[in-house]
Amino acid sequence: MATIREIAELAGVSRGTVDRVLNNRGSVNEETAEKIRSIIRQLGYKPNRAGIALAAQKKKYLIGVILFSRKNPFFDRVMEGFSDKAEELSLYGCEISVKRVAYHPQAQLSAIRACLKEGVQGLIITPYNGDEIREELNKLIRSGIPVITVNSDAEGVRRLAYVGSDYYNSGEAAGALMKLVTSGPVRLGIVNGDNNILCHTQRISGFVDKLSDDARFKVVCQGESFDDDNKGYELVSRMLNEHPELNAFYFTAAGVYGGCRAIAELAPEKDIKVITFDEVPSTVEMIQKNIITATICQEPYWQGSKSLELMFSCLSEKEAEIQDSYYAELSVKIREIV
């Protein structure tokens, strides 16, 4: 592999000049520059990453990460993605400043402000909601600080990129799965979280749309559980009492553990099909106990890792090509195949 020195020698100039051409810095005679560029093309020169890494020891790219604080295995896993990628990129001077705060506009707002005070050069936020945050993010972006949103994408925020789940699509996948694992008439109970959160509404739309062409399926009841297991327990208990014909459940993410406990207690004999999201301790346990039939996963680790990688390449590379949106791949974990 060619080095800057070799190129300099071939072009009859010094390393410094080649460096200036490579990083369009300082001023170089256009003729000389073109000559150097042609040699670079000819040799297929790629800067040596080890050299860059070593030279980057002096630099510092500080990236702010604002993350859900509530005990949540999904976001814990996203966090692992952030941490591992940060460790990898520390080689190149990348550093993250993580703020785990409540999912409230006020808390998030002050976290953003705190990041700014620390002088972050980029911000990653997951998840977020509310007009205040939208405006604040747009202010950041206008001031030249790129923002990547993970798992929350609001219209009107000119973020650098979105990384995360395609909720509607995963809802459809859940519907397809439900078709596959059932036969005969299916009487469905749906448990979702806060109806104001996209995650839940879109997962329901996708699911319902997918089943709409099949007369076997009927949604009998639906309720909110707000990520609270006791609430999930109560809700599902009530559903099972009021609608003994139920033979399938769909959880968009909330109250899974409590809901499954209710199913196990109130209908231990019945073959109730249950489809949920995410591979987290509560779903894994319920899969192993044969209560959850299948769960649909959307790579939380990848979401953290990918978003940090994108942000770093935006900050460090001259011309990073960054798409508008990056969607997590779906995978399915099934009973007895965990």
Place this chain on the structure above:
Amino acid sequence: MATIREIAELAGVSRGTVDRVLNNRGSVNEETAEKIRSIIRQLGYKPNRAGIALAAQKKKYLIGVILFSRKNPFFDRVMEGFSDKAEELSLYGCEISVKRVAYHPQAQLSAIRACLKEGVQGLIITPYNGDEIREELNKLIRSGIPVITVNSDAEGVRRLAYVGSDYYNSGEAAGALMKLVTSGPVRLGIVNGDNNILCHTQRISGFVDKLSDDARFKVVCQGESFDDDNKGYELVSRMLNEHPELNAFYFTAAGVYGGCRAIAELAPEKDIKVITFDEVPSTVEMIQKNIITATICQEPYWQGSKSLELMFSCLSEKEAEIQDSYYAELSVKIREIV
């Protein structure tokens, strides 16, 4: 983060001495060494990877990779894992020499010999079979060249590690999946490849064992197809003609494309459940055409990537901790969720 220079200064010695302690090279006064070691512990010193990478530009770790030559998307994907990891590790002087040869002892033997001539310091082989190869590998290992086997593990070969699928386990998974997606009596046709290859026999054992406790299932017929699509087509056609009651198929890997074509042509109306292995073009196409119900994947990309990573850390690090076996995680790709 501390550097070698800082440690040297604190210990009142030169960089060279610290270096000798860190890499137990040359000779160092035991007392001085202990002092340096204690400072290293105290500061929690970790060598800077960028520095190591840069210094490693001069080194060269050559690793031989012997891979199935036949057009095979699974091994193509393994190859991608090798290539990407090699690219990543080129930073540290890692280089691979790939030989894609036929799955015959003679071809593999000469590939191994060729690798030796090139002076490889480690060998990765996938897949392999036969006593000659086993003996040859053991000879290599005795001469100090570590060997990692991928997707073939023979008794008596003292390889450094095995990386790959757990075939029996994935067969069981296929059985569990078959239970889940069917209801009522199931009449099964099984299509496998060469009966001398572990992959096929173990996937069948696992599958059959898993179904053995459920009277719904009956294996009606079974045949070999040797990875040949025309053979697969003929075989499945014959099965469907002779046993019109068939309503499920299990392919251990061979003849999937041809077999599925036969199903599509001869039983277009029937709801036949089909379970196969690996996410390769032929399975993806047949999943999209709704012929394959689900396919079980075992991370071919990871297999390549992981095995090279292991080999490199064995060659480069003083004390790499390497397990005996690394099994690919199972995942399931399902109709409409690809």
Place this chain on the structure above:
DNA sequence: GCATGGGGTGTGCACGGGCACACTAACCGT
């Protein structure tokens, strides 16, 4: 005629670690 400024260029050092080589002091054998 001299100071100012800026375009264009070269040079030296930094980054952290590996490693070859040089050097010293001590010890041994003849």
Place this chain on the structure above:
DNA sequence: ACGGTTAGTGTGCCCGTGCACACCCCATGC
């Protein structure tokens, strides 16, 4: 007493890139 060996240590350079600084030359202004 002197050459040879060896344990123990220090020094200098290399790896490839980034970047600050110094330098030269020419144009412009007073």
